[in-house]
Amino acid sequence: MVVIVILKLIVKYEKINYAKYLAHLELSGIIQRILRRLELPLEYSSGYNPKPQIAFAAPLSVGTSSKGEYFEVRITEEFDLRKITEIDPSFLPVGIKFIDATFSTAKNSIMAIVSDASYILKITTERQYEEDDIREKLNKFLAQDEIIWEKIRRKKKPITKNIVEFINNVFLLNTNNKEMIFKINVKTGSNGNLQPDVIVKKFIEYANIELSDEFINIQRQEIFKNVNSEQVPII
Amino acid sequence: MEKLDKLLRNVQNPSRYIGGEINSYNKEITEGMVRFVLAFPDIYEIGMSYLGFQILYNLKNERDDIFCERVFSPWEDMENELRKNDMELFTLESKTPLKEMDFIGFTLQYELSYTNILGMLDLSNIPFRSKDRDDDMPIILAGGPNAYNPEPIAEIIDLFVIGEGEEVNIELIELYKLMKKENTYTKKTYLREASKIEGIYVPSLYEVSYNKDKTIKEFKPSFEDVPKLIKKRIIRNFDGYYYPKKVIVPFQDVIHDRAMIEIFRGCTRGCRFCQAGMLYRPIRERSKEDILEKMDTLIKNTGFEEIALSSLSSLDHSEVKGIVTDFVDKYESKKVGLSLPSLRLDSFAVDILKDIQKVRKTGLTFAAEAGTQRLRDVINKGVTEENLTSTLSEIFENGWKRVKLYFMLGLPTETYEDIQGIADLGEKSIEMYYNVDKSLRKGKPTVTISTANFVPKPFTPFQWFGQDTVEELNEKHEFLKEKITNRNVNYNYHGSWESSLEGIIARGDRKLNEVIIKAYEKGCKFDAWREYFNYDLWLETFELLNIDPYFYNTRTRDYSEILPWDHLDCGVTKEYLIKENEKALEVKLTTDCRNYCTNCGVNKQIIGGDCYPEINS
Numbered sequence: 001m002v003v004i005v006i007l008k009l010i011v012k013y014e015k016i017n018y019a020k021y022l023a024h025l026e027l028s029g030i031i032q033r034i035l036r037r038l039e040l041p042l043e044y045s046s047g048y049n050p051k052p053q054i055a056f057a058a059p060l061s062v063g064t065s066s067k068g069e070y071f072e073v074r075i076t077e078e079f080d081l082r083k084i085t086e087i088d089p090s091f092l093p094v095g096i097k098f099i100d101a102t103f104s105t106a107k108n109s110i111m112a113i114v115s116d117a118s119y120i121l122k123i124t125t126e127r128q129y130e131e132d133d134i135r136e137k138l139n140k141f142l143a144q145d146e147i148i149w150e151k152i153r154r155k156k157k158p159i160t161k162n163i164v165e166f167i168n169n170v171f172l173l174n175t176n177n178k179e180m181i182f183k184i185n186v187k188t189g190s191n192g193n194l195q196p197d198v199i200v201k202k203f204i205e206y207a208n209i210e211l212s213d214e215f216i217n218i219q220r221q222e223i224f225k226n227v228n229s230e231q232v233p234i235i
Numbered sequence: 236m237e238k239l240d241k242l243l244r245n246v247q248n249p250s251r252y253i254g255g256e257i258n259s260y261n262k263e264i265t266e267g268m269v270r271f272v273l274a275f276p277d278i279y280e281i282g283m284s285y286l287g288f289q290i291l292y293n294l295k296n297e298r299d300d301i302f303c304e305r306v307f308s309p310w311e312d313m314e315n316e317l318r319k320n321d322m323e324l325f326t327l328e329s330k331t332p333l334k335e336m337d338f339i340g341f342t343l344q345y346e347l348s349y350t351n352i353l354g355m356l357d358l359s360n361i362p363f364r365s366k367d368r369d370d371d372m373p374i375i376l377a378g379g380p381n382a383y384n385p386e387p388i389a390e391i392i393d394l395f396v397i398g399e400g401e402e403v404n405i406e407l408i409e410l411y412k413l414m415k416k417e418n419t420y421t422k423k424t425y426l427r428e429a430s431k432i433e434g435i436y437v438p439s440l441y442e443v444s445y446n447k448d449k450t451i452k453e454f455k456p457s458f459e460d461v462p463k464l465i466k467k468r469i470i471r472n473f474d475g476y477y478y479p480k481k482v483i484v485p486f487q488d489v490i491h492d493r494a495m496i497e498i499f500r501g502c503t504r505g506c507r508f509c510q511a512g513m514l515y516r517p518i519r520e521r522s523k524e525d526i527l528e529k530m531d532t533l534i535k536n537t538g539f540e541e542i543a544l545s546s547l548s549s550l551d552h553s554e555v556k557g558i559v560t561d562f563v564d565k566y567e568s569k570k571v572g573l574s575l576p577s578l579r580l581d582s583f584a585v586d587i588l589k590d591i592q593k594v595r596k597t598g599l600t601f602a603a604e605a606g607t608q609r610l611r612d613v614i615n616k617g618v619t620e621e622n623l624t625s626t627l628s629e630i631f632e633n634g635w636k637r638v639k640l641y642f643m644l645g646l647p648t649e650t651y652e653d654i655q656g657i658a659d660l661g662e663k664s665i666e667m668y669y670n671v672d673k674s675l676r677k678g679k680p681t682v683t684i685s686t687a688n689f690v691p692k693p694f695t696p697f698q699w700f701g702q703d704t705v706e707e708l709n710e711k712h713e714f715l716k717e718k719i720t721n722r723n724v725n726y727n728y729h730g731s732w733e734s735s736l737e738g739i740i741a742r743g744d745r746k747l748n749e750v751i752i753k754a755y756e757k758g759c760k761f762d763a764w765r766e767y768f769n770y771d772l773w774l775e776t777f778e779l780l781n782i783d784p785y786f787y788n789t790r791t792r793d794y795s796e797i798l799p800w801d802h803l804d805c806g807v808t809k810e811y812l813i814k815e816n817e818k819a820l821e822v823k824l825t826t827d828c829r830n831y832c833t834n835c836g837v838n839k840q841i842i843g844g845d846c847y848p849e850i851n852s
């Protein structure tokens with residue numbers, strides 16, 4: 001029997017600053033060109049318009065920054081990984097940084113192994129709230145059996161969903177300067193997909209918090225896979 | 236950043252405004268640094284695909300004493316955000332309001348972008364008219380093909396660059412630096428000095444008077460030391476001349492998402508409808524070595540998967556065959572493709588295409604321009620019926636089944652027979668496809684016929700011609716739509732109303748300044764975009780100001796009339812243009828410059844010698 005080994009390069013990168021406004025397709029195009037420019041041994045799709053085959057670990061909304069993003073791309077052979085980890089910053093758009101890289105022969109695509117993700121969220125409030133008070137409310141909020149979220153869909157009936165089962169944990173980091181910062185860990189990828197701001201929105205509602213600005217600032221921190229029931233970063 | 240976040244998160248395609256692309260510049264602002272912003276009066280995706288824009292950006296930024304940034308028209312959602320938040324339009328690089336620049340340089344590629352110039356000034360709180368801007372305001376210049384009729388925006392722009400901009404851009408900045416250093420700078424003194432630089436036109440230094448019939452009576456400089464005739468600038472020795480080593484790798488799906496290498500300037504064909512063909516004479520090639528070397532550098536510095544050979548007629552390069560084969564040999568394995576903009580229909584094209592498609596199969600667009608041999612001869616498009624048919628069958632034999640044929644409607648002397656000819660060609664193409672041996676065919680063919688409406692342009696033999704009216708053009712579209720019956724032939728065409736406005740502005744005079752400003756104030760913007768274009772609002776504006784729009788587009792002019800652009804000199808003489816127009820009416824061809832020189836004037840006016848010393852001596 002012929003065993004076909006698929007060789008892949010997995011790269012961890014960050015997407016911060018204005019680069020957070022790059023849409024998925026744009027970023028994919030940019031990464032393609034960066035990899036070509038590095039003259040890596042890329043495996044191209046066949047057909048009239050050969051392209052390197054790039055996959056991202058988990059979708060990230062436009063406007064959300066991230067300290068821990070991943071993509072994988074098929075390659076034909078291994079090479080010196082310093083080409084990636086020590087890449088000349090001028091090869092990258094402002095706000096994109098390659099942090100780490102590894103080779104993989106895993107059969108599963110990178111999307112399939114994602115289990116959880118962690119985020120930092122920041123809201124700005126109308127007035128300063130007592131930290132202890134908010135913390136207590138948060139604990140009660142999380143202790144509920146049910147947190148029902150109504151997802152509004154275009155031209156379709158909204159769906160309701162109990163989001164409790166998707167929440168791993170939520171911490172209040174602080175409530176200084178009329179700001180509240182949360183650290184949230186949620187199930188992601190094949191485990192389900194819950195946008196972390198939904199939790200914060202539900203909590204704002206629950207605790208009657210008044211915002212000075214509707215906008216919730218979100219930064220993804222890390223994407224995890226599940227190894228022996230433990231969350232470990234993708235690479 | 237937080238302030239901009241507020242705007243960016245509320246707009247579609249926020250990456251249009253963020254900058255920071257690979258190969259873009261961001262410099263620390265230092266004392267005495269000249270701040271220049273290249274402004275494109277349309278959205279990012281459009282502006283970023285223009286080669287000249289990228290050339291001028293890099294040329295300036297390679298100098299430490301200049302920081303050249305970019306700005307594009309914001310889409311409506313961003314415009315609303317800016318207004319709502321009481322913010323001004325900002326540059327992509329350093330997010331600085333335009334008012335803080337030393338220069339704002341607009342690229343003029345099409346007439347229907349003029350209201351967007353006003354939109355950008357408006358969002359920057361910069362007064363529209365040159366005379367209302369004081370010494371603290373940036374100098375506003377403009378260049379590009381439309382600068383060859385600067386009059387419709389002559390009261391808005393401070394100075395125009397006529398011809399190729401590379402050298403002259405730097406000269407303008409040098410003059411500015413010098414005057415600033417010597418403390419002699421005022422806007423007035425600067426413009427006066429700049430008017431003496433070859434290729435610079437400062438409209439405020441000229442006076443125009445009109446006859447009773449509204450034609451121009453006299454056009455003259457207000458001062459003795461201001462040139463009467465403004466000669467265009469060209470780069471004489473193009474081979475080996477400056478070309479950016481890197482170009483910005485744009486975000487978004489820009490129209491031409493690929494690197495471009497300009498392989499020559501000018502064109503020798505002499506098509507009579509083509510403004511670029513007249514404006515960019517004489518032909519100047521880069522050598523094969525120069526081109527291949529520059530392509531290597533560009534690919535290395537961008538990672539683009541495709542590179543286009545750019546020029547007015549790329550297959551006319553004397554070494555194009557060698558360039559293509561050498562390139563394909565080298566880059567086939569690296570999967571870098573080549574592309575050629577629209578092609579002439581001849582067998583040489585097919586030959587080259589076979590090489591190119593080794594990497595990537597691109598769609599084929601052929602410029603046939605007119606439906607009958609007679610009309611093709613009128614416009615001096617030296618393509619024969621024989622060329623057309625044999626090329627098409629060769630294409631089909633080689634496995635292509637999609638072609639796009641490009642034509643113009645409303646050409647001088649056109650009859651319905653000529654339009655019928657377009658439909659016939661479509662039909663014939665399909666026939667030819669099925670004449671190809673069955674084993675070589677792959678399914679059903681698609682032929683797309685695309686028509687643009689002919690708009691007479693300054694400095695062409697047809698500059699006196701009265702353009703078709705909207706009604707005439709509409710009738711022609713309807714006729715052609717009816718005649719195209721084959722299910723495998725698609726037909727698409729440009730709107731007649733857009734072409735009408737384009738025609739008005741293209742040959743307009745100074746009176747149009749108030750029309751354009753008024754039209755903008757009434758709400759006209761993004762006129763090149765179907766969803767915004769509002770012809771009725773334009774007509775309303777003309778009426779309000781009591782100016783007849785058709786005076787400019789559908790009126791046939793006399794050879795003796797002083798035209799609004801007569802004070803500019805692109806090298807080709809009026810006598811030559813008249814001769815060419817007469818020959819067109821007599822259906823007589825003019826030969827390609829490579830056969831022999833027909834004395835258009837560029838030799839005497841601009842280069843002071845022969846274009847092809849080796850042929851003509």
Ligand code: SF4
Pocket residue numbers: 503516517518828831832833834835836837838839845846847
């Ligand atoms: S001077 Fe002669 S060769 Fe040169 S562009 Fe004119 S017609 Fe052609």
